[in-house]
Every structure is written in structure tokens, then in C-alpha cells.
Amino acid sequence: MKNMINNPFVVYGYEGPEFFCDRREETDRFINLVTNGNNIVVMSPRRLGKTGLIHHAFHMMRERDPEIACFYIDIFATKSLEQMVQLLAGAIVGKLDSKKQSIQRKLSTMFRSLRPTMNFDALDGTPTVSFDIVPEQSQATLSQIFKYIELSEKRCYLAIDEFQQTLSYPGPSADALIRSFTQFIPNLTLIFSGSQQHLLSEMFLSPKHPFFGSASFLSLKEIDEKEYLHFANGFFSKQKRSLSAEDFHELYSLVDGQTWFVQKILNRLYSLTGNIDNGSIITVVNQIIDEAEAGYQQICNLLTVNQLQLLIAIAAAGKVKSPTSGEFIKKYDLPSPSSIKLAIDTLVDRELVYRTTDNIYIVYDRFFNIWLKRNYYALHQR
Template sequence: MISNPFLISGYHSPSYFCDREEESSKIISALTNDRNLTLISPRRMGKTGLIHHCFHLIQAENSDIYCFYLDIFSTQNLHDFVDLFAKTVIGKLDNYSESTIKKLFSFLKSFRPSLTFDPITGTPTINFDIIPLQEENSLKEIFSYLEETGKRCYIAIDEFQQIIEYPEKGVEALLRSHIQFIPNVKFIFSGSKKHLMDEMFSSINRPFYQSTQKIGLKEIPLESYYVFAAQFFSAVKKNFPYEVFEYIYSKMFGHTWYIQYVLNQLYSMQQLEYTISDIELLIDSILEEENATYKTYCEMITKGQLKLLTAIAKEKRIKSPYETRFMRLHKLSAISSVKLALHSLIEKTLILKDEEDYYFVYDRFFSLWLEKR
């Protein structure tokens, strides 16, 4: 049992995972039926937790399946990617017998492998350094290693759109050339920048065009989320009315992480009854804690961008930032200036566009802070 059931990072077990039954079923069905997947959602909507949840369910059913997760958000180039990929999968499919170690060393000719032993347990660890300018060969050897084992593997690559930023040319085509010919390994390509992921997987001239089943994450339904949350409050004899949760859900636009954060703080309070006034005070407290951070955000963008960002926050959501009413009300300048500002805010992931083509401020707490300006 954990101290607070409303997790704001990591994955614990199905008991602390809310709903997503339909999405879980689709992901597991795709992988087990040899389909690669593209999973797209804004950051903090719960896609990473969903991936780990599906991997948990898969391995509970079949322990012979190996599941790997790598987040490439912080990688800057192909070298970083190959290094992370190698550390994630190499050696994880075998025991460290002498024959296995020799086999690994013979397989991975583009690496500088080294073997170390834990001084207490004696457990061996293999470390790999990529030989400079050998990244493409190293990548090929990793895929050959995965195929040679013959073991069923599911690999999730999170923030996959990051490969577009690599200075090397042709990384998409390079990865695709290996992935399409490895029958025992299936992939989840997960990303948070919808416009970039859509281009990668839906543009006819891109290597990954129509190579995956696509799944998007929407908000967890209000009713399902309330049932999930209320059980934990009820278990500690706390009264958590539906209208209180409905208020939280509405304020956070159904965005999973922000709801979890509020619930986490609420659960830690000593009181046994909760009202909407309690939620308002709690949110104000959170905004006060983040005040310095949000001021820094504002200093990092131009005055025009800040003006547009604040205007969208005050509107909650806006279908057309170029309409006369909106621009006059918020004293915005020429349409051309608004277009430039909007493009920049989207690139910075400060503004997102939902499936109904409404623009909104991505960070729910930042949006509420801007509303109060």
C-alpha cells in the first residue's frame, strides 16, 4: 500500500491506474497481433502511464514477452539515441553466462564493450561505448541482436518526434529500414507534439507513412474518474462529493496530471469533508507556489506572445484567434502579428490545439494564473 493513491509520477499497479480500458485493449491487441502503434497525446495526459500499464498486463499474462520503454526527449542526436537504445535492451534478454557474454561481444563490433562486477554481489554488468562515427552500424547491430535472440519484444519509444531535431539526415528512413524487417519486435511510437507526429506518420513522402495503427488519448470520462477517485477517499472515511470532483475536472479541462496533482494534495489534507471553496483555496495555493516560475515563463517570450497567451487563457479556449471580437476585446494588433505569435507559442508547446480545433493554454495551472493577471 502506498501513502497517497493519487500518483503524479511513475506507475505502480492496476489498482492505482484509472480507466483507459478501451485504449489498453487496443494497444495490447495491436502488439499481440503484430501491429506497430503510434500513440499521440499532449504531455501529462497519461500516455507514459498507459504504456507501463499495458506492459504490466502483457507480462502478467506472458512472462516470456520482454517490454522496454525509452524516453528520448533529452536526446540531441543519433549518438544519444543509439546509446540510450543500447543501454535499454542490450543484455536484458539473456543471462550473463560466459557463452552469452562472448556472443554479445562478437555481435557488437561497433561498440567498445567492458565487463564489470559488483564487488558485493558479484553480479556482472556490461557497459557499451559507441565508437565515434559508428552510430549507424551500432544501430544495425542492436537490431540484429534483438532479431537473433528470437524473443518476443515490445519496445516503446516515447517523445518519438525528437528524432526530427537530430542534426543527422535520414534518421527516420534509417530506423524504418530496420524496424520493418524484424518480425519478433513490435514498437509503440509515442509523442506529444501532434502536428509533428501527424506529419511523420500521415504524410505520404515520409518513411513511416501508414506503417502503424494510430491511437489518440482523450480525457478520462468524468464519471469513471470520479468512481476511481471516490473509492480512495471513502476508504479513509472522507466525504468527497461528486460536485467537488466535477469542479476540479472542469477547472483542469479533464487533463489527467493536473487532476491527479489536485487530488494528491487534497487527499493529504486532514479534513474529512471537502467543498468547492476548499478546492479554490487549494488551487490558489498551488498558483502562489508557482508564481516565480510563471513570471519566468512570461519573461522568456515577447510582449506580443504574452498578450496572446493571456487572451487565450482568459477565453479558456478559442476556435479562431483571428476573429474580430476576440482581437478587439483583448486589444491584439494585426492578424499577421497574431499568426506569428500563435505559431511561436505552439512551437514552444505553450499553446495546444485540441481535436475540435480549439486553441488553449497547455499548462492548466499557468492558464489559471494568467487569468488572474
């Protein structure tokens, strides 16, 4: 399947090291930490490349040592421990079966309570196995999965993406269970990741939480502009085209170097013919925004007047340090600080606005930000 993709600027998932830009230092640090038995937490704002980095590091680790086992689950959509255990079972059970008979015997009795179901992917027909987890036995099954890892005697790495999701599960604290089941397994290292940085930091930095002090942090920043240009021109040169440093600077600055947005523009530029210049970049960005416009309208329609006024004010300002300050409220003709406080909480909660670790507020989606700015006056009249 290698190299079968039509467009080298991947906008979803991970397609291999040749399509992955830079992150050499972060990858080295990731690999160094986990292969030396340190659990890690990979953090960054959304769409900067956490998930990509995990897949990339796993790829490089497997290339170095094919004997290791790397597991990845994304628990963003899970609502309970039971659903998380189901994902874990699907990713891990059966993947570590040992040739050693003594281990095999132990393992074969282990998952009797799980009923495997074979499914086929609707798109490509790939078989997948899922397990029926009996809700009352979620904890026991979780413990068995980790026991299975331990018994396999294989070097294992488990990445749990969007880990903060466990905080919303009803019932016993999932992170406490995971911590207690895994802490004495010598052949397992854990990688946690997520974009809700304040929740994740709290989970690993507050003594109230079970994982307190038990992992090293790896925070991702934007990919270096020069490295990105070099990466992009590696593919454009095969089309006998190139992107100048000035034009790339415009592109990169327009979306603040946020990986997915840069990739999205490069992907579209790659699909077009003709020279790449400032004009074609603007055309492409407009196309992307036009295609998303119906969605943006829909989002705006669902907001209250205060929320919408605040959202467009943040978009117009770009970055806002204190949205409840008199100066900001006056400049953008906003309602009282108490209403703004309510509105900002909702916008952050709905992930329309992002609060950086330095407490600066920005509109999450860089294309939405451009659209809001463009429609400032029309939206303001509502």
C-alpha cells in the same frame, strides 16, 4: 516495493495498476494490436497519460506472459542519432541474453565495439550500464541492436516515446534507419508516442515519410469523469472521507479533465485532513498556483509584449478558434493579425499554447491558465 508509496494519486511515472485509473478500453486495444504484430502510435495532448498507458499496457502484458520483453525509451532530451542509440543500447543490450549456446556465441561477438560503463544512481544506488557509442558507428550499432533483438528469438516490444524528436536530429533520417532495420524482424513490435500531434501524424500519415501507413493510431481522450470519481473515492474511502459527484465535477471541469492536473489536485487533497468540499478544492488549487507563481512570472517576463497580450487573451477566452480574427483582436485589444500570427507560432513552439487537432488554441498548463486569468488586468497594464 509494491504499495510503498505514501500518496496513491501519482503525479509522476507509473506505480502499478492499482494506482492507474480506468483506460481499460485503451489498454485492451493497445494489447490487442501489438500482440497481433501491429505497430502503434499513441497520441494525445501533453499530460493526458500516453506514457502511463504504455507502462500500464506493458505491465499487463508481462503479467500475462512473463517471457516477453518490453523496452521503453524516452528520447525527448536526445539531440542526435548517437544519443538515441546510446539510450537504446542501455535499455536493451544484455537484457535478452539467451541460454541457448548457439545464440550466446553469436551475441558475444556482437557488441565488441561498445564499451560498457557501470554507473550508480546518485539517489538510490541502483547500478546502471551505459555504453560509449562511437559517433561514426551509430548506424552500425543501431543495426546491431535490432539484430540482437532478432537473434534472441524472444517476443519483444519496443516503445519509443517522444518519437517526433528524431525529426530534429542532424544527419541521416533516424526514422528511415529504424524503419529499414526493423521492418523484417518478426519478433519485434514497435510502439511510438509523442505529444506533438501534428509532427507525429505527419510521420505516419504522409507518404513522404518512411513509416507511412505502417502503424495503427491510438488517440487518448480525457479519462471519463464518472470512472475518475470512482477511482478517487476508492482511496478517499480508506481515509473515511469522500468526494461528492458535484464537487468532483467542479474539480474535473476546472482543469478540463486533463489527467496530470486532476491527479495533482487529488494528490494534494489526499495529503490534507478534514472534509473534502468545494472550499478545500479551491484552497488546494490556490496552493498549487501560489507555489508555481514565481515560475509563471518568469515565463511572462521572458515574453514580448505581443506574446504576453496574446497569451492572456487566450487564457481569458479559454479556447480560441481563430486568434487572428478581427473579432478576437478587437475584443482583447490586440495588435495586427500579422503580429498575432508571429506571436502564436512562438507560443505554440514554446509549448505555452497548444493547438488541438481541431485547430483550437488553449493555454497548455491549466493552472497557468487560471493564474493568467486572475492577473489579467495587472498583466495587461505592463
